[in-house]
Amino acid sequence: MGNGDSELSAINRCLGGDGDAFGEIINLHKDRIFSFAWRMLQNPSDAEDIAQETFIKAYRALGSYKRDCPLRPWLLRIARNLCIDFIRRRSPQALSTDDEDFPLELEDSAPGPERAADEKFYAEAAEKLLATLPPLYREALLLQYKEDLTIAEIARLLDLPEATVKTRLFRAKALARLKLCAEKERITL
Amino acid sequence: MISDEKLAAIISALPYYSPAENFSARVLAELGLSRERRLALAFEKTAVLSAVSWTAALAFAAALFAAAHIGGILKAILMPKIALIHVKFFALKFLMAAKAFLDFLAGAAGMIARPVLRPEFAVECALAALLASAAIAVISKDGRAARPLHR
Numbered sequence: 001m002g003n004g005d006s007e008l009s010a011i012n013r014c015l016g017g018d019g020d021a022f023g024e025i026i027n028l029h030k031d032r033i034f035s036f037a038w039r040m041l042q043n044p045s046d047a048e049d050i051a052q053e054t055f056i057k058a059y060r061a062l063g064s065y066k067r068d069c070p071l072r073p074w075l076l077r078i079a080r081n082l083c084i085d086f087i088r089r090r091s092p093q094a095l096s097t098d099d100e101d102f103p104l105e106l107e108d109s110a111p112g113p114e115r116a117a118d119e120k121f122y123a124e125a126a127e128k129l130l131a132t133l134p135p136l137y138r139e140a141l142l143l144q145y146k147e148d149l150t151i152a153e154i155a156r157l158l159d160l161p162e163a164t165v166k167t168r169l170f171r172a173k174a175l176a177r178l179k180l181c182a183e184k185e186r187i188t189l
Numbered sequence: 190m191i192s193d194e195k196l197a198a199i200i201s202a203l204p205y206y207s208p209a210e211n212f213s214a215r216v217l218a219e220l221g222l223s224r225e226r227r228l229a230l231a232f233e234k235t236a237v238l239s240a241v242s243w244t245a246a247l248a249f250a251a252a253l254f255a256a257a258h259i260g261g262i263l264k265a266i267l268m269p270k271i272a273l274i275h276v277k278f279f280a281l282k283f284l285m286a287a288k289a290f291l292d293f294l295a296g297a298a299g300m301i302a303r304p305v306l307r308p309e310f311a312v313e314c315a316l317a318a319l320l321a322s323a324a325i326a327v328i329s330k331d332g333r334a335a336r337p338l339h340r
Contacts, residue, residue, distance in 0.1 A: 019222030026213045031205040038206055048208045055216045122199045130200075145200035177191045180199075 007071055015062060026055050029072060032147070033079050039142055040083040042131050050086060054079040073149060077157045080139055087135050121184065129179055137172035144169060 007028060013021035033054050038047035057078050058065075065074060130138050143149045143157065151169075155162045209215075217223045221230065255262060265272030 019217065019220075019224075019227055022220070022222055023213050023217055026216055030212055031207050034208040034212075035203075035205045039203075044206075048212065051208055052212070052216050052219065056219055059220050059222075122195075123202065126199045126203055130203075141196075141200055145197045146203060148201075173193065173196055176196055180191055180196075 008067060011062065011065070011067065011071070014059075022055075022059055025058075025071070029075055030055075032072065033075055036076060036142060036147070037079055037083055039127075039130050039146075040080070040135060040139060041086060046086065050079060050082045053082055057082070072147070073153050073157050076143065076147060076149075080143075080157065083139075084135070121187065122180070125180060125183055129176055129183075132179065133172065133175060136168060137175060140165065140168045140172045141176065 007025065010021040010024045010028075014025065030051060034047055034051040037050040037054070038044055041047050041050065054075060058075055061078075065071070130141070133141070139158075140154065143154045144151075149157065151162050151165055154169075155165045158165065160168075214223060218226060221227070261275060265275060
């Protein structure tokens with residue numbers, strides 16, 4: 001039985017009142033949802049609360065879930081909306097996409113000769129890069145590259161037209177490149 | 190300049206993190222889906238339903254009794270001395286029924302314990318079992334009953 005089949009079987013059992021089946025669904029997706037929330041909020045404790053709330057909301061809305069669609073984007077959509085609400089409550093200006101609101105430099109990166117090695121540099125810089133990107137750019141990059149979603153899937157998930165998603169991704173990539181290049185130059189100087 | 194592919198590789202190589210070990214258990218507990226919570230809920234449900242059904246049965250029996258003895262009840266309300274006689278009568282009837290029930294239980298227990306206490310009954314029981322087995326073997330000899338329904 002494939003992953004999708006076992007997931008669908010778990011959903012059906014869950015709708016039939018089998019509580020253990022929802023445990024299987026949680027175990028299948030908890031790492032992805034938690035990691036997404038962590039990268040969006042930059043705090044593991046808040047991320048865990050959001051991940052927990054995501055699964056609670058998902059369970060309560062399971063009756064309205066369309067079974068012909070994959071579960072992962074649906075869960076990510078719930079998690080994303082909770083993260084955006086959380087960020088909005090904490091600081092509404094954080095949802096701005098004005099590049100001026102976000103510094104070009106990546107935080108807390110002490111220069112050193114070993115950091116110049118490409119792979120090591122990028123591996124270390126990627127988390128910091130995401131942390132310094134505006135949340136709306138961060139989520140676009142994460143959904144496309146980390147969660148492997150298509151433009152159409154991201155548009156559905158964010159409730160935006162595909163053209164807007166493409167523009168957002170274009171700007172996110174441009175800013176990410178700029179930040180990474182600036183950081184690389186700073187370290188190799 | 191960093192290419193799109195490089196940027197994709199950098200982000201997709203980021204690891205997934207795991208929440209605390211008891212994460213699933215906490216979510217399930219929050220939803221009332223943990224095994225302990227489900228058992229507690231089932232117990233509560235059974236207890237409440239039992240209480241409700243027993244109350245309903247008692248209320249029904251009381252209503253039947255009241256309907257059958259409406260005259261007596263009215264008399265008891267109007268003349269409490271007669272009511273006391275009725276109460277004594279019902280208490281006596283209840284005690285007699287309880288004694289009969291206890292006698293029945295004692296008789297049943299005695300019947301069960303008899304082969305253990307008196308060995309000759311054990312021999313009789315064994316003989317009866319042997320005879321019954323022989324009778325069953327003779328009756329089912331043509332094998333019709335033992336034939337499978339489908340080959």
